[in-house]
Structures are given as C-alpha cells and as structure tokens.
Amino acid sequence: MLERVGVEDLAALFADLPAAYRDPVIELPPQLTEPELIALLEQRAAGNADPGRPNFLGAGAYRRSIPSIAAHLTSRSEFVTAYTPYQPEISQGTLQTAFEYQSVVCELSGMDVSNTGLYDVASATAEACLLAARVTKRNAVALLEPIHPGTADVVRTYAYGAGIRVDLVTSGDETTGEHACLVAQQPDFLGAIADLEPLAEAAHAAGALFVAVADPFALGLLRAPGDAGADIVTGEGRDLAGAPAYGGPSVGLFAARQQYLRQMPGRIVGRTKELEAPPDGGEPRTGYVLTLQAREQFIRRERATSNVSTAQALIALAFTVTVQALGPRGLREAAELCYQRAHAAAARVAALPGYEAPERGPWFQEFLVRGPVPAATLSAELAARGITAGLDVSDRAEPEAREALLFAVTEATPDAHVAALIEALAEIGAQA
Amino acid sequence: MLERVGVEDLAALFADLPAAYRDPVIELPPQLTEPELIALLEQRAAGNADPGRPNFLGAGAYRRSIPSIAAHLTSRSEFVTAYTPYQPEISQGTLQTAFEYQSVVCELSGMDVSNTGLYDVASATAEACLLAARVTKRNAVALLEPIHPGTADVVRTYAYGAGIRVDLVTSGDETTGEHACLVAQQPDFLGAIADLEPLAEAAHAAGALFVAVADPFALGLLRAPGDAGADIVTGEGRDLAGAPAYGGPSVGLFAARQQYLRQMPGRIVGRTKELEAPPDGGEPRTGYVLTLQAREQFIRRERATSNVSTAQALIALAFTVTVQALGPRGLREAAELCYQRAHAAAARVAALPGYEAPERGPWFQEFLVRGPVPAATLSAELAARGITAGLDVSDRAEPEAREALLFAVTEATPDAHVAALIEALAEIGAQA
Amino acid sequence: MSPMRPARRPRSEDFGARLSFDRGAPGRRAVDVPPWDGERTPLPDAHLLRDEVRLPELSQGGLVRYYTALSARNYGIDSGTYPLGSCTMKYNPKVDDLVASLPGFATAHPQSPPEEAQGTLRTLLELRHGLAEITGLPAVGLAPAAGAHGELAGVLMITRALEDRGELELRRRILVPDSAHGTNPATAAMAGFAVTQIPTGPDGSLDRATIEQELDETVAAVMVTVPNTLGLWEQGIEEVAELIREAGAYLYGDGANLNAIMGRVRYGDLGFDVVHLNLHKSFSTPHGGGGPGAGPVCCTQELAPYLPTPVLEEGADGLVRLVAPERSIGRLQQFHGNVGVLIRAYAYMRALGLEGLRAVSGQAVLNANYLRVLMHGHYDLPYDRPVLHEVVFSGTRQRREHGVRTYDIAKRLIDHGFHPPTVYFPLIVEEALMIEPTETEPPEAIEAFAEAMIAIAEESAEDPETLHGAPWTAPLGRLDEATAARRPVLRWQGGEDGE
C-alpha cells in the first residue's frame, strides 16, 4: 500500500504537520490485551459499591425493573453500530424505531409532536426554555421550586449563552409578562405530585408557555401534562432504558404542541412512501426519513434551532422497548406498584419511634424522612450499617426538608432492602 | 377460535384423554413474574461459590480466556433460536458455521473428517469405541490409565448396552487381538503429556484402532494426534466455548480418518452448489447441507450408526469462534502461556518447605501436589482459607498420586489466586 | 422500468464460497494473548509438539462481520413462524438465557464440592420435583443431554432391571410403533435389542391385535410416543400398559410431545415405567441450531435404582449432593448433564407454574386444531379427527393431480416467508406435512400460514413450475444434495485470500 500511495513510510504521510511539534512525548499506560483489560476493569467495577447494597437514593435516578428483552434487542449490532440514519433506504431499523419512540413519547406526554430525544432531561428542559424565548421573544424564564438543582443549573448554563435571565419561583402566580415560560417538575424534586393545570393557567395568563418536566414512568399513573395544559413536556428516559451507569448515558424526552414543531431542537423522523413502486410490483411502500431538517445545524448553521447533532438514539430505543413491553396495563400496574411499595415503606418508617415522614401533599415514589438525629448523622449511621441513605436535603428552604433525607422506594427496590432499612433505623433510633 | 374449531371450551379438545386420569392434582410452586424470577435466581446463583474465589480444580474442566466476541456472536438470535438445519436454503448460517467447526476440528486433530459435534468428550469417546467395535467386529476395548474416570464410566455405560467388554490397561502393549481399540487421553488424567506414537503403533500391531482423547486447547502446542497415528480423535470443546456452567452444556469433538466416514455418528455438513444458477444470473452459488444422512437414525432407524439427533450446535459455534479469534499464532501463544504459568506455579509450590510436586514426565497445565499433611486435610485447610484446592486423587493407584491433590493453573488463572494459594500453603506448612 | 431492473442488480457475491479460512490475511488477529514475563520453562521434547496449525487470520472486525453476515443467512423462531412438527419450536423467553448466564451459575466448576454449588444443586432439585409432579413418575435423572440420550438411559435401565430379574437373555425384543421417531428404534438397537415394528391402526393408534399377539416372554419393552407423532392421543394406552405389565415387559414413553398434555394427564398415572422429556422442546430452551438440549428420564420407584449417575440427594444436613444410584447404568456424560439448559427449563417452569403449563398445552392444542380446520379440504388429512399438539396433512393429492411433491410445497413456503413444517415424517403418512404451530404463535400467524398453504395448493394446480423451482427468494436456491453425498467435501481444503 505504501508503495501504491507513493511514500516509503508512514511518517511521510504526516509531512504537512509542523515538524517542530511532530511526534511529541506522550505518557500513556502500556497496551493491555483483552484478558488484562477485562481483569483491570472488573477490579475497577469492584471499587464501586456492591450492586447488592441497599440504596435509597433517587433525586433524579430511580431503580426500575427493566424487561430482559430491552437489553436483548438493544444489543443487536445492526442498531448499535449504525450512524445517524442519513441513508434511509438502509437505515429503516433506526428510523422506524425512532418513529416508535416519538409515538410513545407523544402518548405518554399528551403532546402532538416529539423529536427523537436530546441528551438528557436537563438539557432538554434548557432547550425548551430557549424555544420559549424564541417564540415569545422574551428573555427571562421562571423555574418553579422545588425543581431538580441539576436541571436548574443546566438551564442557567444554556441561558447564560443566550442572555436569558433565570428566576426561581415558588408559585405559578409569580410568572410575569417578562417570562417566556414557567417550568414545573412532575413529581417535583421533593417527590410531591404537582397539580399542573393551575400552573398552566398561571403561565398562560402571563402570556408565557408552560413547560412540564415529567418522569415518564410516573406518567403511567399521573395525568398527561398535555391534558393539563402543558405546551412543552420534557423528561428523563434513562431509568426505563436500563441501569443508571452513574448518571449517563441518558435520553432527554422533548415533546411539544403542533404549533412549535418548526421551532423544535433535534432530529425528527417522519413517515413517507417510496417515490416509485417496488421492482416486484405493488404500491409504493412505507418508509421513514429524517425530516424538517431545515431547522438543523447542518443546513441552517448559525440560524439553526439548536446545535445538537449526535444525541442518544440507542437509549431512546431501549426506553421504547421497555415501555412497549410493559404495554398500557403493565405500565399502569408498574407505576401503581411503585406507588404502593413506596407508601408502604414510608408508613413503616413513620411508625418508628422518633421518625416522621413529613408530607407535602400527594407523592409518588420519594418521601422525606426526619429522624431522631440530624440528617447528616442519620445518613452516616446508615452508611456504617451498609445502607446508602436517601439524599440529604436538609439545606433546602422547604420547611418539610428541614433535617430531612429524601428516600426513594420503587417497584424494583427489594423487600429485603426495605427490611434492612427499617431495622437499621430502629437501631439508630434506639441509640439516639 | 374455539368456535371455528367447533368446541365450546378448551377441555373439549382433550376429550380423547382417559377421563379417569384427566386433570390430576399437580403440586408446583406459584407463577413468578420476570422481576421475581430474576430475583430468585440471582439469590440461587449467590448460593454457589463466589465467582472470584480462587479455584484450582481442573480434572476435565479448565478456566480459559474466552474472547468477548465469542459470546457476542453466539448470542445472535438467528443462531440461538434455529432448529437443526433441515431446510438449507434458509439455514446457511447454522450450516456454514458447522462446516467451519468441522474444518477447525480437522486442523487441530490432524484428522480427515469431523462431524458437527456430539454431547461431550465422554459420550464421543464411547461412540468412538462403538465405531471401533463395528469396524473391527471385536467386542472389547482397552482404556489406557490414567484416563478421566467420567470418560471411562460413560464408555462402560454405552458398552453395557452394546455387550462390549471394557479393559483398563496401564500400557499400550496390553492391547490384544480382542480389543477393537486402544483409548488414550492427551494430556492424561493426571496432567502428563503422552507420547501417542508408540501407543498408536501398539494398537495397530494388535489390529486395533487407536483413539486419542485430546484437549483441543493443548493441541495448540502438542502434536496433532493424527500425525502420531490416531484413527479417531475425540475431545471436549466446552472450555473454549465459555464458562463451565457446572459441567454442561459441552460439545464432544469427534474426528476420524477418511475410511471411517460412513461409520461416523452424528450430523455431518457438506459443501455443495445450487442446482440452478441464481435468478440474477451468474454461476450456481456455493451452499452447505446436512449430508451422508443415510447413516442416521431418522433414515436408518435401528441400523443407524448412532441414535444421536439433537447435539450441541451452539456450543460448537462458540468453540469455533474462540479458536478462530485466537488464530494460528494466538492459539499457540495461549497454550504456551498456559504451560508457562502452570509450571511457574508448580515451581513455587514445590519450593515451599514440606511440599513436593511429583512429576510423571512432561505435563501441560495440571500438576500433583503432596504436602506436609494428608491430601484431605490439605484440601480442607485450603477451603477454610477461601481457596478451592485441586481434586483429591490420593485414592488412585499411580504412586505419584499418593496423598496428592491435582492442581490446575491455566493462562486464565489470576496471579492473585496463585499468590493466595502459595501464601495459604506456606501457612498450612508452617502449622503442620 | 420493472423488466430492466434485475439487470440493475449487481451480481450477488457467492458468499458461501469463501470461508473464514479464505478471508483475512497473514498476520491479522482478532485478539491478542497476554505476554509471559516470568521465567520460561523449556517446552517438552520437540517430537511431542506440533508444527504449524492452519487457522484463519482475521481482524476482529473481519471475523465479526463474517459471522454476523452468516447469522443473517439463518431463520430462527425470532424470525417468524417455525412449525416443524415434533420439534415444538416455540418462542424462548429471553429471561431464561439471562438467568442461566448469571456468573454464579456460569462459573461453577463441575468438580466443586457440594458446599460450593448449592445454588445450582438446589435449583436442579426443584426442577426434578417439578418434573416428577408433571409426569407422575417419582424418580428423575437429569443427566441425559438430549431426547435420544434420555431414550438410551431409559432402555439401558430396563436392560439392567431385566438383568437383575434374570430375564435379560430371554427378553431380546422391543416393540416400536411404525409411527415412532427414528431415535426410538435406533436406541433400542444401541442397547442391543431387536426391534419389532407395530403397525398403526386406522384410528391413528397402535394396532391392538398386533400388540397382543407380539407381547410374549421375549419382549423387553414397548416404546410408545404419547401423544404420538400423528398429533393424536394413543387410544387405550392405559389398557395397553396393563397388558404390558402382565406380559412382564416395560412400557417406555417417548415424552418429546409433552407440550400437548402438560398438566392434563401424567405418564405415571397411565402406567408408564419410564419416560424421557425434551426440555428443549416442551420447556422452551432455545434449540441453538441443533442443541444443546436436555432429555431427563423420569421413572417408577422400581426403576429408580437404575437411573444414570449422578442423581440428586438432599442430605439430613440440608446439603444437596450428587450421588450414584446403587444399580445405576452409569454415567452418560463426563459430568452432570446440560446444567445450563436445565436452569433455563427451571426458570421456564417457575415463570409459568401449573396454571401456565396448562395454558400452554391448551393453547398449543387449540392452535393445532385451528390450523387443521383452516387448511381442511385443501390438503388430504389421512387421520381426519381433532388433534392435539400437531396435525399431519398429506400432499398426495397435489402429487397425484399436479406432480407437485411435498418437498416442493415446503420449498415454496419459504417464498411465502415461513419456515416449512416437518416433511416425510411420520413415515406412515405419504408425502407427510407434519405441522406443529405451538402455543406461542398468535392466531393471525396461524391464519397467515394457512393462507400461504392454500395459496400454494392453488399454485400447484395453476403453476407447478413455480413450486418445482422454489424457493425464489431465499439467500440460496435449491442445493445439490446428491452430489454433496456422492462426492463429500466436508472441510476447508485451502483456498484464495482476502478478508
């Protein structure tokens, strides 16, 4: 090959590179063969908590029962090793599954249109704020507390670039004519189920859009934000796609009302037909294509609705398979099971002497726990007993959060873990 | 459907079943949903030894480094969920991979022909004895000690039905005119590398066939039995296919010289061409089919060469991928690495005060260890230290086996396990 | 444009002509082997070592592409309907593969002391309990690797029992129905018995008269498949069992068709002495293109001492152990059976429970009968009565009237997107089309299959040529099986290059 290319060594191919900087000294660990690599990473993985350790963290990532077929189907190499489907004739697998995803997201959210998914719930929510600012020509957004601090932070990051002000509000009525949108999380960051309708009304009264950040799993049970008046719905699909993997990869759901379609960020797949009938006769067949690309960076460049290109297609696929495997009844049953198990666990905790589970109205899978000792102490005591406590939220303003930990119990939390928790809490209480 | 079938309930479909015995009382545990099932079996799996526990058992099953692509490719559902390839036009995947398997087995064994695999090495060896009896019209076989007791036992089982006498011999010269074949294991049951050529000569001198039971991994380093004069080669492919899974599923290699082709048991895949040129023109294309089926039960019935039908195709596929992924140099390197690591470990053991590693000539991956305490005690002491000792072979006749344990160390035995073993042995020695 | 289009299809590669051995290039590797940096022990004497071994040299990507492309040239149950009669090709729940591959199960060494394998052993113990309940036979051996292996076990157990009774010299015959699967007579022969064929009566059951007259003191056993390979219940099998017992012979049951009767009737209750099951059929473990399977033998207390080694025993200490029955026929495998498959079968049993297993047999039988009525009239139905798990049609009419053979019909089904049924078996039905939809095929799939069969029946009248040349849409056309057998090419023999 070298000869055919007309050079006598590889180095010659890099002649254009400035000689002064060519072939620098680079310190990297030595090559590993596959068995060595596996051994190393097994050892690393063992450096994390034992997967069997009782863990009651939620706060944005929840343990779910994922049907085994989700991993099975998502691991098909034709899905895994494909690029973004630029050639629809040989990419119908990616395209049609993306269309399934869009359909599922629309059904769950009660929205008209969905894109194929963004990076995660927080960046999707930030994009929603930018969209709202574009269509309302306003340059402030209101985020309703309690909202996930990570979400709020990402909105601020995107807003900073766009020159948008971010206001944290504690009531929908604080939405003003300056605000492009009101953003509310469902369930909220402390686990409570929000009544979205009045919030939507408040936002609309101020001429702002209403953006709901909803847990798609909870939507198996809770009212579709679309019905409640939401204009845009974002959400996190990771938990229904597979294990949390320390927080990513994720997939940010993004769905909106029809009128915002041409303002949406990200890829969108549309249904169409062949231009001609197939060689073996018959009608032109149905196919799927990337569409409305005039919104996108590679055509619109600096006038694009977003810069997003590669997103999280494979995670969106796993999310889709899980939701469809559960089906309409399964999803409802799973969400109810989650609700029942969480409430049963909370009741057991609250029944322990010295403990309370302060409520902020109806809630879904997360509850606050205040114990006989300060939150930090309680968390440490549980850790000492091999249990990872819920997130310490004692620094928050909400009165119910005072000295409280935020515990998550879902349909997938083993009974044995809850039992271990109750026992440990009782023991800690007794010693306090 | 019921209506269309013309019955008013399912029960009616079973009217032919004798009423007296219909719908008996059957005690089975209740149904489990998928999450419950996974939880139960994870708990069961945890009831076995921790996969990370140092384990020096060999004696027929050896820890191997399996390339990750073996599991990846073998899990393709088109391979996993197909039946025996009765319809070649839509079964080329199974058929062509089986042909690859046959080719690999022939190359490793030095034989002319291979079938697509039998149940395991022991049943394959038993079938080899039956073949030898058929072609020599003799009804006794000689098994050379030390041979795997499980292999000898399976030969006896098959021989019992066929009315064949099984003699255990300690030298090739004990082969007589009564014997249909001499069977020798390579490496032998106590780990030593056999010199097959004189054995083949002894067998042939007695008019018997020579059957070599060879570890295909060791054949990456050791002389091909075919070169040494073997007429039939059997072996175990499980270790190169994946994890031992408590001993099965396995795959029994079975290869032979050309003249025994029509006496072989099991399926055989052959290469052929299309009967006609393809619709889009060109020459008839190459394809693979089950062939020489006149030997088989479903045609020959009571005159078949064997009753085998379903065998171990998927394990044979994984075996093939592993060997081909290693390739000619990789297989040699892996076998040498195994040899080096085993010998290094043995040297460290033998260097410990109070320990010896009695040799019976050159060996591959298994060595005998005699310690300062009786074999059973040594094994128990190691177990108490979280280490699974080599197999206790102290009940065997070979002098080197007296009070000895048979340790296996391979290319895949972690260094840390060997270090733990040395430390534990030293400690036990010090206390003895 | 249509007519021109075929020309526009670039010549398709002769994929099968190039094996992995013919791809890649010297020096390429799919994986590397760790270096040995310790002290080198000299290798054994050269005459003990091998010269070069010829194996393919491909990059990892090259090898992955090759086998991935091969998988695309295969049809599995996940590809579509696969109604192979007698093979019970049902959908395999993925969770069964998942649990069987849990590291704790997968890495268990077969020589492990029982303390280190209780998870596996207890699982097998519960599977054994379940199989005993389902078959009504109290003793179970899990060692056999497949159905035929189970048959061998069962027949050898009978052999040894007769030996203990001192009647082995006398009883040298085994009666086998002419509708039996080939493994039955083959197994009888492997165990050294002479095979006497029993004809099938007009009702599709054993001809009672022949049995009665053949049943004498030279008969060791009768091998009966229940339900039989016609998909029919063996009428009066319980009386036949009685006759056999009186004659001092044993009744062997081929339980490969358990799927039709799971939870509805039990072999033990009917008087069977020993039965083998095909867990890779009834219990849904995937067939893998020809195994692995598992063929447990279930038997009476009388035959229990003869079960193959090992069997499970729960000790007073609560530990489950592997032991050898006192008069065992011995081992069938070097180790303990196809444990990975047995764990899948256990998972399947637990996921269904009794309710589920009864639902399986119910739906399986309903589906077979639904197909029977949908196809009725379009093909001959030699035994025209309600069936159990499968229905056996005959292509005689198509052959007689249009010169179209069942073979042609099967190949044409491929063009219609289906895997063909089992053909030319059972041998007693000429031009047999043996169709087993199984319970996991939805009604619309059965209807689509029936429509395809009906369309083919019409094609065989209107355009037999199309059937003679089928398949037209498969990766390959019909293959020359005759030459394959006459001039066998059974291995790579060296060839061209290029990955």
Added chain:
Amino acid sequence: MSPMRPARRPRSEDFGARLSFDRGAPGRRAVDVPPWDGERTPLPDAHLLRDEVRLPELSQGGLVRYYTALSARNYGIDSGTYPLGSCTMKYNPKVDDLVASLPGFATAHPQSPPEEAQGTLRTLLELRHGLAEITGLPAVGLAPAAGAHGELAGVLMITRALEDRGELELRRRILVPDSAHGTNPATAAMAGFAVTQIPTGPDGSLDRATIEQELDETVAAVMVTVPNTLGLWEQGIEEVAELIREAGAYLYGDGANLNAIMGRVRYGDLGFDVVHLNLHKSFSTPHGGGGPGAGPVCCTQELAPYLPTPVLEEGADGLVRLVAPERSIGRLQQFHGNVGVLIRAYAYMRALGLEGLRAVSGQAVLNANYLRVLMHGHYDLPYDRPVLHEVVFSGTRQRREHGVRTYDIAKRLIDHGFHPPTVYFPLIVEEALMIEPTETEPPEAIEAFAEAMIAIAEESAEDPETLHGAPWTAPLGRLDEATAARRPVLRWQGGEDGE
C-alpha cells in the same frame, strides 16, 4: 426461467406500514408486573391521574420478532464498510461494551457518595489524564454528551473568560471557516455570538489574508477544525494561533477529526486554547444510530476555571471526587456526563496505548490516501494533494457530463453493498463525496469500494437511468422526502390490527 421469476416472488409485505401499535391484540403482554399483596394506599385524587394510555399490546415473541426484523433493515459497521466522511465509522471492539456493562459500573447511582463510586471515578480520572496527554491541554471536562455539546461548553468557557476580562461587550464575533461542520456556527450562535465566515484558500487551508483582516478587538474566538473537513492539515495553524493570541481572541479547536493525528501532534502544542473531542468517533464507542456519544472539552490552565461542572479532583485522602470549578459555566447535564461511553473510551485507550493510537492514525491516513490514489482520475479531486483521515472527491464531472448527481452515486453504492460516504459536505465542494475509510477497513475492502466507485463512474456514462433509480436492492427504494416535510406524519395515529 429468469424472466418469469420476479412474478414468482410473492408480493413483499409493506413492513413499515404497520407499527408495533398496529400489531398484537388487546390483552397481550410481553411481561407481567408483580402483584402488590401489601395494604393498598389510596391513589391520589382522580384529577391528578391519567386516563388510558395508548400503547401497543404484543406478546413477548411478537415484540421480539418486530424489533429483530427492524434490526435486519439497518446497516451498521458490523454489516460492512461505512465510509461516512467526518464520522469516523471504525469497528467497535466488543470488549468495550462488555466492561462498560459490568454490574459495578452499570448500577452506580449518580448521587452516590464518592466512597461508593471510586471504581468509576478513578477510571474517569485516568481517562482524563490520557486525554490531556493526547491533546497537550492540561485541563479536561468530561461532562459534554457529544461533540456539539463540547463545542457549547468551549464557547461558553470563552464567553465567561471574556466576561472576566471585561471584554464581553466588545467581542461579539466568532470567525468560522466556510468548511466548518454546521455545529460550529450553530454553537457560536447559541452562545450569542455573531458568526463571520472565513473562506478556504486554494490549498484547502484558511485564507490567511481574510483572517488577518478580520482579526480585530471585536473577535471573541476563531473556531478551527484540525485536521479540517477536507481531510487536510490546516497549514500554518500554529502561526494563526499566534495572530489570534496577539489579537486577544481565543482559538477553539474542533477535534472531531483527532483520529488522523492521534499521537502525532497535539492541539495544546499548536496554541489551541480549548478543543472538544468526539470519543464516539476517534475512540471507537459505537454510534448507536445517533448516540450516545461523548464530547470532552480540553483546555489550557487559563480556561480551566471555567470548565463545565463537574470536574474530577483527587483528594489528599486518595479519594476522587466531583467538584465545581470556581468560575464554571455550570452543568451541561443533570448529572456527570455519558459515563457509560467514557468507560468504553477508557477501555479503548488502554487496549491501544500510545503505540496503538499512533498505529491507528497511521493506518487511518494510509487508508484514506490508498483510496485517494485508487479513485484518482475517475472523479474530480478539487484539492488534489495527499490527505489525512479522509478524502473529498466531487461528482461535478458526472453531473456535468451525464446528469448524474452525487446523490445518485450514493444511492447506487448501496446496490454495490456499501454504505455511501458523506455527501454535499463540506459545502465548499460542490457535489461533494466525503470519504473516510478509517483504519479498521482492510485493504481489500478499500479496493472493493474503489472498484464500486469506478464501476459507478462507468455506469453514469453508460446507463445513467440505473443510477437515477438506485438503489434497486435495498429493503426500500428512494423515499419521498419532500412530502415527508411538506405534510409531516410524525407519530402513530391509530390504525389496523393483527400481530
């Protein structure tokens, strides 16, 4: 027979017409949900709850068949050569997926205290070290989920730095080459900057004169892709870097094409201030049909305080923690980035080491040049010089002489068994064919691709119709993209039934 054969092909199903929603039947389920046998807590008030949700109802087998069939309608790198320019579609070692899915990594909760995530954190720390070494930029942020996300991070870091320098009001422009990927200008705009396009000179590098004249106190940054999208080295980039520094602006590097120069030259040494990498390209994590990826930002010490949150910090106690840089632009994701992808990239880096990474860039560049010489003369080559990772041909001749467009050529490649290259990008090359073979394609694959391209060049002269109508052999023919955009159908809208 040939002419008749198409008729013998039963009408192929319109697979895409029926979504999962249109399959199955009411009541079918793929999985069951465990029952709740505890005490029932009343559900929230009805107005908070939803009515029915419309989702497909399929059996598990039905769902598995549907998605398995869909996978067969996709082309991936495991299917064959995938020379998408700028996308670096190289083979993805399977072991990377294996290690990333180890339970210890997979189940780690993002809110875990550091003590419970050291395995992941230390792995990320070592990846960070490696990326800093490879880019020659000391500070690295792993949070960005993809290249464009990394670009946003980088530009916002520059924004904040300018703010701290009090020059943000002044510097409102970012210079972007006309050959840049669309994400560059889009990112600049998202960060609130005006974009000024810099033309490409005849040598394929930035037009120096324009840069010098545009570089003034209103310029915040220059975004340059190195190597650029023509597959060429950006001549004199180190001098341009100097000019930019003198002008008080920042040099942003789009490092998506790192594959060409890994181990051979470093962005930091050349004077780049901040660069993003596409690990899902250069580091071989599979692209998944459109993600997930990972787009780390690497920068100078000066810009380090602005890195996105979180960054890694190794404490005196030996614990690795996630912290927020003091002047961080803030978070880019709710949590810590696409960790699963980062672990794959780490595994890839460890498997190769420096040696391996240099071999990668060497082979990638050799392959691109091999393809260049093989295709030379058959297609126009606007920038006719040795290339790095990719080569950009032009279909102008075919268009001018035969009315065949690059679009047609791409579609025809499908018939020849290849995935087409990137087309119509970069925008400065008309009828662009942007081809990146990557290092994992063997010579014979590159030769086969070149032969196909040459055959197509001939076809475009002899039989342009064949190209206009291509592809002829794909699961589908050309699709009506115009109607798709004019009358968008973007979701299932209810339909027929039947699994």
